[in-house]
Amino acid sequence: MKWEFKNGVPIYQQIIEILHMRVVNGTYPPGSRIPAVRELAVEAGVNPNTMQRALAQMEQEGLFISWRTSGRTVTEDVGKIEELREKMGSHFVEELFTGLRELGFSDVQIMKTVKDHIEQQGVESLQEEL
Amino acid sequence: MSVLFECRDLAKSYGKVQALKGINLQLESGRIVGLLGPNGSGKTTLIKLANRLLQPSSGSIRIAGEEPGILTKEKCAYLPDKDFLPDWMKTSDLLNFYGDFYGDFDRPRAQAMLANLDIPEKMSLKKMSKGTKEKVQLILTMSRDAQVYLLDEPIAGVDPAARDYILRTIINNYREDALVIISTHLIADVESVLDEAVFLKQGEIVLHQSTDELREQTGKSVDEYFREVFRC
Numbered sequence: 001m002k003w004e005f006k007n008g009v010p011i012y013q014q015i016i017e018i019l020h021m022r023v024v025n026g027t028y029p030p031g032s033r034i035p036a037v038r039e040l041a042v043e044a045g046v047n048p049n050t051m052q053r054a055l056a057q058m059e060q061e062g063l064f065i066s067w068r069t070s071g072r073t074v075t076e077d078v079g080k081i082e083e084l085r086e087k088m089g090s091h092f093v094e095e096l097f098t099g100l101r102e103l104g105f106s107d108v109q110i111m112k113t114v115k116d117h118i119e120q121q122g123v124e125s126l127q128e129e130l
Numbered sequence: 131m132s133v134l135f136e137c138r139d140l141a142k143s144y145g146k147v148q149a150l151k152g153i154n155l156q157l158e159s160g161r162i163v164g165l166l167g168p169n170g171s172g173k174t175t176l177i178k179l180a181n182r183l184l185q186p187s188s189g190s191i192r193i194a195g196e197e198p199g200i201l202t203k204e205k206c207a208y209l210p211d212k213d214f215l216p217d218w219m220k221t222s223d224l225l226n227f228y229g230d231f232y233g234d235f236d237r238p239r240a241q242a243m244l245a246n247l248d249i250p251e252k253m254s255l256k257k258m259s260k261g262t263k264e265k266v267q268l269i270l271t272m273s274r275d276a277q278v279y280l281l282d283e284p285i286a287g288v289d290p291a292a293r294d295y296i297l298r299t300i301i302n303n304y305r306e307d308a309l310v311i312i313s314t315h316l317i318a319d320v321e322s323v324l325d326e327a328v329f330l331k332q333g334e335i336v337l338h339q340s341t342d343e344l345r346e347q348t349g350k351s352v353d354e355y356f357r358e359v360f361r362c
Contacts, residue, residue: 005322007345007350007351007353007354008345008348008349008350008351008354009345009346010342010343010345010346011322011341011342011345012342038301038302041301042298042301042302044322045294045297045298045301045322045323046301046322046323047162047301047322047323047324047325048301048306049160049161049162049325050322050325050342053342
């Protein structure tokens with residue numbers, strides 16, 4: 001996930017979203033080291049204070065662990081990461097429903113659309129699962 | 131946190147034209163602050179006052195607690211908005227020049243950055259493109275271990291790649307307890323690196339706020355909000 005920022009949302013919040021994604025999708029595997037604040041700030045093209053704020057929030061959420069002398073690592077608590085994955089997943093589903101309801105879809109129509117989509121695009125992965 | 135930049139009722143007139151109309155402003159260490167305003171709003175006047183290239187008509191300005199002068203030039207790294215170095219100078223001359231003038235100039239750091247950009251030490255400023263010249267001037271400025279960096283339009287007139295390079299160089303090189311002031315009207319390009327925004331309008335401060343707060347409160351980017359405040 002690239003560092004791109006939308007208007008009107010505080011940048012540190014958007015950084016947190018990207019960091020969440022990186023933890024969940026394994027860009028930052030459990031127990032791995034997180035680059036230093038300034039390094040990440042330069043990579044993202046943001047102010048180091050903003051990056052610091054986002055990292056502090058990640059620590060509060062227990063996803064990053066800060067070591068006194070040797071920077072930060074991703075938590076090794078895989079359950080915690082799984083919890084985040086599910087939370088983010090249901091967030092996407094919520095967004096899907098919000099968007100489709102706005103377009104005037106009924107919930108039944110939404111279900112049908114999803115089913116059609118799976119049949120068209122996701123047949124292989126679905127068959128594998130089954 | 132300490133106040134590194136302070137204006138009290140600071141005013142400057144050029145004849146009948148009031149460029150700054152009694153502004154009050156306090157900026158602290160560890161911040162990157164955008165001095166934002168359209169052309170003619172007083173940005174460059176304010177920065178020149180901070181470097182004692184101009185004298186206030188009334189009121190006061192203090193850099194790290196002192197009136198601008200020889201002592202503050204030691205603490206303050208200034209990048210003017212115009213070409214300010216003799217154009218016959220080669221990069222090697224410039225490195226010597228900065229080394230002679232400023233005790234806090236980190237020559238190896240500047241050299242490393244110039245080498246990174248493949249700028250030959252024997253190239254003179256005259257032969258450089260606008261973008262390269264801007265980068266060289268910025269590298270020289272950011273290679274000082276200053277307390278206050280005053281950057282007047284550091285990204286004006288360069289291509290987007292050079293702009294990115296310049297912003298990254300700023301983030302990468304300022305000391306954590308320093309204050310960086312960037313004056314510009316190209317807000318969309320700088321807003322992600324700013325802690326605070328100061329809007330100048332016709333010589334007055336109309337807004338001074340943290341950029342994240344501003345984005346949260348207005349639901350807009352700093353750039354969008356700026357366009358609203360300064361709609362012609």
